Amino acid sequence: xxxxxxxxxxxxxxxxxxxxxxxxxxxxxxxxxxxxxxxxxxxxxxxxxxxxxxxxxxxxxxxxxxxxxxxxxxxxxxxxxxxxxxxxxxxxxxxxxxxxxxxxxxxxxxxxxxxxxxxxxxxxxxxxxxxxxxxxxxxxxxxxxxxxxxxxxxxxxxxxxxxxxxxxxxxxxxxxxxxxxxxxxxxxxxxxxxxxxxxxxxxxxxxxxxxxxxxxxxxxxxxxxxxxxxxxxxxxxxxxxxxxxxxxxxxxxxxxxxxxxxxxxxxxxxxxxxxxxxxxxxxxxxxxxxxxxxxxx
Numbered sequence: 001x002x003x004x005x006x007x008x009x010x011x012x013x014x015x016x017x018x019x020x021x022x023x024x025x026x027x028x029x030x031x032x033x034x035x036x037x038x039x040x041x042x043x044x045x046x047x048x049x050x051x052x053x054x055x056x057x058x059x060x061x062x063x064x065x066x067x068x069x070x071x072x073x074x075x076x077x078x079x080x081x082x083x084x085x086x087x088x089x090x091x092x093x094x095x096x097x098x099x100x101x102x103x104x105x106x107x108x109x110x111x112x113x114x115x116x117x118x119x120x121x122x123x124x125x126x127x128x129x130x131x132x133x134x135x136x137x138x139x140x141x142x143x144x145x146x147x148x149x150x151x152x153x154x155x156x157x158x159x160x161x162x163x164x165x166x167x168x169x170x171x172x173x174x175x176x177x178x179x180x181x182x183x184x185x186x187x188x189x190x191x192x193x194x195x196x197x198x199x200x201x202x203x204x205x206x207x208x209x210x211x212x213x214x215x216x217x218x219x220x221x222x223x224x225x226x227x228x229x230x231x232x233x234x235x236x237x238x239x240x241x242x243x244x245x246x247x248x249x250x251x252x253x254x255x256x257x258x259x260x261x262x263x264x265x266x267x268x269x270x271x272x273x274x275x276x277x278x279x280x281x282x283x284x285x286x287x288x289x290x291x292x293x294x295x296x297x
Contacts, residue, residue: 005071008063009079015060017086020219020228022053027219036154036165036217038209044216061208068177069184073243074123074251077177077236078114081268084232084275085110087224097280106274113267120260126248138245139175142238146171150214162222166230169214173231174238176207178247229276233269 026047027040034040044050060083067076085107092099099107146168153161153168179200186194195201218227243249251261275281 002071005067005075006079008067008070009076010082012060012063012067013080013083014086015056015063016080017083017088018090019053019056019060020083020231021087021090021224022049022056023216024219024224024227026050026053027216028223030216030220032220034217035220036150036213038213040213040216040220064177065180065184068181069188072123072125072249073178073181073247074121074240074249075118077174077239077243078117078264078268080177080239081232081236081272082110082114084228084272087228088275088278088280091224092278092280095280097278099280100278102274103278103280106271106278108271109267110271110275113264113269113271115264116260116267117264120257120264121251122257123243124250126250131246135246138242142171142175142241162218162227163230165214165218166227167234169211169218170231170234171238172207172211172214173235174240174242176204176211177235177239178242179204179207181247223281225276225278225281228281229272232276233272236268237265 023044026044026049029047030040030043034043064076064080067079088103091097092103149164149168149171153164183195183198183200183204186198186200215227215231218231240249244251251257
């Protein structure tokens with residue numbers, strides 16, 4: 001594993017984690033009428049704290065894109081999932097809440113799961129699969145699932161809506177990461193002209209904006225502990241599926257390796273949930289009141 005890729009991915013996770021906390025602080029005060037509307041972004045642009053959070057998120061995405069250009073997506077995505085550790089660190093600093101057994105258990109499971117998956121799987125690059133049907137099938141299934149989750153969240157307006165929206169955003173961000181890597185490969189082959197003649201950079205932009213609306217709507221209606229775990233868990237899983245499915249990433253497939261890879265992914269998800277539900281994570285009184293209002297509408 002390249003040390004540079006490790007540093008880039010963890011730095012990206014740090015920026016993303018800090019950025020999510022700042023964004024949720026601002027989004028929970030946004031007008032409820034902006035739920036799942038692009039107007040939400042326009043309103044939030046007037047809030048300096050939200051702009052700071054977006055700036056950190058943009059820096060994290062840029063660092064993540066560089067990491068994806070230098071390493072396999074199956075390696076980078078689990079490292080990006082550690083953004084929850086940094087979100088918890090900032091929230092804990094602000095709340096003065098002790099880490100406790102739950103926090104230490106979540107931290108060890110997340111860190112151990114990432115390590116187990118990478119060591120057992122030994123992610124390495126390979127030749128990208130050229131079959132366009134396979135590309136579109138994988139992307140279409142995940143995008144379709146994101147659409148269904150969003151539609152259900154919008155129709156029911158239940159307290160679970162933030163979780164559903166965050167899952168949908170995580171799936172879209174996983175696809176975005178995969179297409180970012182494809183764009184980077186096109187740039188390496190033919191420069192900016194090669195990138196702009198493909199559809200991938202425009203899809204990256206569309207997925208980014210759509211995912212941002214979903215995430216901010218989730219942040220608007222519920223505490224960070226309700227939304228961030230789902231987002232953090234869904235993104236790496238979607239990215240790994242894309243990496244192995246059509247980008248040519250290779251993982252060890254012997255029985256022992258597969259068992260450790262599965263155990264590592266399970267530990268990552270459980271660790272994310274434990275950290276996301278930690279008392280130090282912002283609970284957002286205003287957001288909880290909004291969620292109750294949604295249920296009564």
